[in-house]
Amino acid sequence: MNSRVARSLSLAEKTGGTALLAAVPLGCSTVPQTAAIPLTLFLLACLIAPFLPRWSFFLPLISRGGQNARGVALTFDDGPFPASTPMLLDLLARHRLPATFFVIGRQAAAHPELIAAILAHGHTIGNHSSRHDNLLMLRSSKALADDIRATQEILAGMGIRPLLFRPPIGITSPRLRPALASLGLTAVTFSCRIFDRGNRNVRNLAARVRSQLQPGDILLLHDHPPFDEEASAVWTGELQRLFAYLAETGRVVPLAALIDHPVMVAVEKQP
Ligand SMILES: [Zn+2]
Numbered sequence: 580m581n582s583r584v585a586r587s588l589s590l591a592e593k594t595g596g597t598a599l600l601a602a603v604p605l606g607c608s609t610v611p612q613t614a615a616i617p618l619t620l621f622l623l624a625c626l627i628a629p630f631l632p633r634w635s636f637f638l639p640l641i642s643r644g645g646q647n648a649r650g651v652a653l654t655f656d657d658g659p660f661p662a663s664t665p666m667l668l669d670l671l672a673r674h675r676l677p678a679t680f681f682v683i684g685r686q687a688a689a690h691p692e693l694i695a696a697i698l699a700h701g702h703t704i705g706n707h708s709s710r711h712d713n714l715l716m717l718r719s720s721k722a723l724a725d726d727i728r729a730t731q732e733i734l735a736g737m738g739i740r741p742l743l744f745r746p747p748i749g750i751t752s753p754r755l756r757p758a759l760a761s762l763g764l765t766a767v768t769f770s771c772r773i774f775d776r777g778n779r780n781v782r783n784l785a786a787r788v789r790s791q792l793q794p795g796d797i798l799l800l801h802d803h804p805p806f807d808e809e810a811s812a813v814w815t816g817e818l819q820r821l822f823a824y825l826a827e828t829g830r831v832v833p834l835a836a837l838i839d840h841p842v843m844v845a846v847e848k849q850p
Pocket of ligand 1: 656657707711747748
């Protein structure tokens, strides 16, 4: 396992233990009510942690390249779709850019030809849950593991086993860690996003990425058709501008190289 993710205790466990250790002497002091302070801070951290996609609080996760990384990696979530994936593949090929697609199991099952096309173009594929249930992290441990496993099984039928899981909307929970461990998956989020809201907001996409992208970043974009024809034309134009810029900089590297962790492995196609 990658040394950056091979840790025994999560930050939540360490912080919880520290809060408890701090609370005991405070509880025995002349003002025992102060024992509530470290415990309350810990509770607050637990409440905000799920919404901070770069914070490895509940489980070790990768959100960007290592400290000395100079490249950036492109990732596209939520596909595949006939109305967006082929166009993306064509544009990426034209600019010779590698990408990783974090796919939805249900979409993959409906469009196996698009999974085959992504692989044929030399890109890699990660697991982004079965149905993109935004409340997935609130489900039971079993429901969470079943959802992630279902996508692994669909993709195994297409000859690949993803080694990376990206949680829907970047939200994590303490239940995610055992679910991923049982399936041999590592959590990956992102360090640069432009709040395109699944391609509902594509105006100035290229300029927004250019102004924010830093060396070592994992860029989050979406493989999802915009919601009307006008927005689709805007999106295509923005991607052309963005890919031309990225190709010129020569900074884009495969995600696996950026994070020093494979995205997937090939397996024998399972029925
Ligand atoms: Zn998503």
